[in-house]
Amino acid sequence: MFEYDLLYAKQKYYEKRKQNDDKIVFHMPEDIIIFIGENNIPNHMDMKIVLPDEQEKDYEIPVMKCSQYSTQEMIQNKLYPLLPLQLFNFKEELLKLNKEKTENKDKIDDQMQKVMQSAKQTAEEIIKLQESGKINPEDMHILLLAISNLFKYLNSKYGNDTKLNEKVNIIIKTLYDSIVEERGIKIGEIRGIISTYIEFKLEDDEIINKLKSNLNIDDEKANKYLNNYYKENKK
Structure with missing residues (x-):
């Protein structure tokens, strides 16, 4: 998922960048992982990114479990x-x-x-x-x-x-x-x-x-x- 997000951010950067941009800025998308018919999974997927200077950055993606939503709840949430x-x-x-x-x-x-x-x-x-x-x-x-x-x-x-x-x-x-x-x-x-x-x-x-x-x-x-x-x- 992180790889997809990074590719998406890169693509959007090149689509919107200006000629005089002096800094590359990647805007990571807000996304969610959808699981079908599974309950024994965490509520979010976590990833830790370690930079060359040993700084750490947590990257978290929320998880949606379809089995926890009734038909009416899905409709209410569009x-x-x-x-x-x-x-x-x-x-x-x-x-x-x-x-x-x-x-x-x-x-x-x-x-x-x-x-x-x-x-x-x-x-x-x-x-x-x-x-x-x-x-x-x-x-x-x-x-x-x-x-x-x-x-x-x-x-x-x-x-x-x-x-x-x-x-x-x-x-x-x-x-x-x-x-x-x-x-x-x-x-x-x-x-x-x-x-x-x-x-x-x-x-x-x-x-x-x-x-x-x-x-x-x-x-x-x-x-x-x-x-x-x-x-x-x-x-």
């Missing part, structure tokens, strides 16, 4: 990009159960149900954030996909029930559909909508029907939007 990481709060327990996977199958299944419920609740909060204008549609799209992908990761590593992946996709897609139906959509946002449906493994005819229904457009325009998307993204 930590919106970290919301999908709520799913990792179940990882430690899943890791313990996975050591004796056969004997703990029922417990693992129960735990994955809790992860799925957390995915639903977190997705609902993200939808609310978009509805209130605290995040934009593109951010909502990214965060919802992150929830889906993180659930699939945990499920493949510990639960391995493919039906649960489909259930989570349906839950998130249903929430996504509802907000698309409720608001006017700009042309630029249609790309994000199509991309989301593709991520949720919808076939082309299903995507076209969704566009027709949600955007109140005819078959010709829906096909045009989809074809343009594929051209731009070189399917």
Whole structure:
């Protein structure tokens, strides 16, 4: 981390320096280390810098432990990009159960149900954030996909029930559909909508029907939007 901070300070110095500067001044950034799903770590990382004249300088970087923040606390602190990481709060327990996977199958299944419920609740909060204008549609799209992908990761590593992946996709897609139906959509946002449906493994005819229904457009325009998307993204 110190190496990164030093490189950052050096870069900023060269970006802002003036020709008549007679002293190099590095302004170290204010940063933080984020740990996911870990509790047995210190509240800050310390480093001691010893100068050639033996002067010592302590360099301390605070640590944030995501597992200590509830969903509402993250929202209150505007930590919106970290919301999908709520799913990792179940990882430690899943890791313990996975050591004796056969004997703990029922417990693992129960735990994955809790992860799925957390995915639903977190997705609902993200939808609310978009509805209130605290995040934009593109951010909502990214965060919802992150929830889906993180659930699939945990499920493949510990639960391995493919039906649960489909259930989570349906839950998130249903929430996504509802907000698309409720608001006017700009042309630029249609790309994000199509991309989301593709991520949720919808076939082309299903995507076209969704566009027709949600955007109140005819078959010709829906096909045009989809074809343009594929051209731009070189399917």
